[in-house]
Amino acid sequence: MNENLILRPIHYASVSGGKDSFYMLNVILNNLDKYPLEIVVHFELEIDWNWSKKVVDLMQERCEKAGLTFLRIKPRKTWKEIYDKYGFPNAHARWCNSDYKLDCKKQLNKWIAEQNCRPIAYIGFCADEVKRFKYEVGSDWNLQDCCYPLAEEGITEYVVLEWAKNQPIFEDYYKYFTRQGCKLCPFLTMKELAYLEKTDRETFDYMFDCIKQTEEKILREKGKIWKFKGYGADVIKHRVETKWKSILDAEENQVTIFDVGVKR
Numbered sequence: 631m632n633e634n635l636i637l638r639p640i641h642y643a644s645v646s647g648g649k650d651s652f653y654m655l656n657v658i659l660n661n662l663d664k665y666p667l668e669i670v671v672h673f674e675l676e677i678d679w680n681w682s683k684k685v686v687d688l689m690q691e692r693c694e695k696a697g698l699t700f701l702r703i704k705p706r707k708t709w710k711e712i713y714d715k716y717g718f719p720n721a722h723a724r725w726c727n728s729d730y731k732l733d734c735k736k737q738l739n740k741w742i743a744e745q746n747c748r749p750i751a752y753i754g755f756c757a758d759e760v761k762r763f764k765y766e767v768g769s770d771w772n773l774q775d776c777c778y779p780l781a782e783e784g785i786t787e788y789v790v791l792e793w794a795k796n797q798p799i800f801e802d803y804y805k806y807f808t809r810q811g812c813k814l815c816p817f818l819t820m821k822e823l824a825y826l827e828k829t830d831r832e833t834f835d836y837m838f839d840c841i842k843q844t845e846e847k848i849l850r851e852k853g854k855i856w857k858f859k860g861y862g863a864d865v866i867k868h869r870v871e872t873k874w875k876s877i878l879d880a881e882e883n884q885v886t887i888f889d890v891g892v893k894r
């Protein structure tokens with residue numbers, strides 16, 4: 631028998647502030663016999679979307695009212711400290727995950743080990759996200775280090791997305807996007823970049839300054855050409871401002887037959 635299994639488990643729900651973890655927390659709180667819960671944990675990143683920070687504040691307030699411990703864990707190094715060392719993250723240097731976000735998980739696992747316990751993480755993967763699973767749904771997850779309550783309950787991405795579209799706390803984000811990462815993410819789509827420009831111009835400008843400086847740094851220090859999204863910071867920024875902003879605006883202003891004649 632794996633000696634680790636003798637240790638007492640600490641069940642924790644990992645919440646990002648996005649729709650899946652929010653929905654998952656609701657499922658857990660309504661099924662505590664099936665999904666025992668000791669703590670709710672948020673890995674707090676400086677690059678979280680502004681709306682998701684408000685979601686986490688609300689979750690913390692409600693969890694504490696329900697008598698649950700809510701932990702916020704920050705990476706030990708700031709985004710800027712790591713950026714100064716490696717430049718803006720990209721497909722070849724994805725430090726935003728390995729050195730930044732996952733540093734929170736390392737701290738959490740260390741703390742759990744120090745309690746002489748073992749972690750069982752509740753993760754908000756849906757039933758149709760099979761490719762992301764480490765374990766099969768329906769197996770004895772008390773013998774595992776994580777479990778997917780949404781998948782266990784057969785809840786699909788579509789169900790959660792449709793629910794999230796109509797929750798004011800998400801500030802309409804899910805009316806335009808299906809999932810949320812970080813706001814300074816190298817993999818933001820053009821439409822997400824337009825959303826960032828529209829909702830947080832200062833961060834948008836900062837992001838493109840960082841990307842441009844990284845393009846110059848790679849050329850200067852490695853003699854290599856790296857261009858953001860294959861075209862470079864200046865071109866992409868210009869395209870967002872001139873084309874994608876209006877695409878996003880048009881989508882926001884779309885009406886259906888039900889809106890005709892109704893004041894907006």
Ligand code: SF4
Nearest residue numbers: 726727811812814815
């Ligand atoms: S969502 Fe983007 S920025 Fe955030 S950790 Fe993942 S790759 Fe990095």
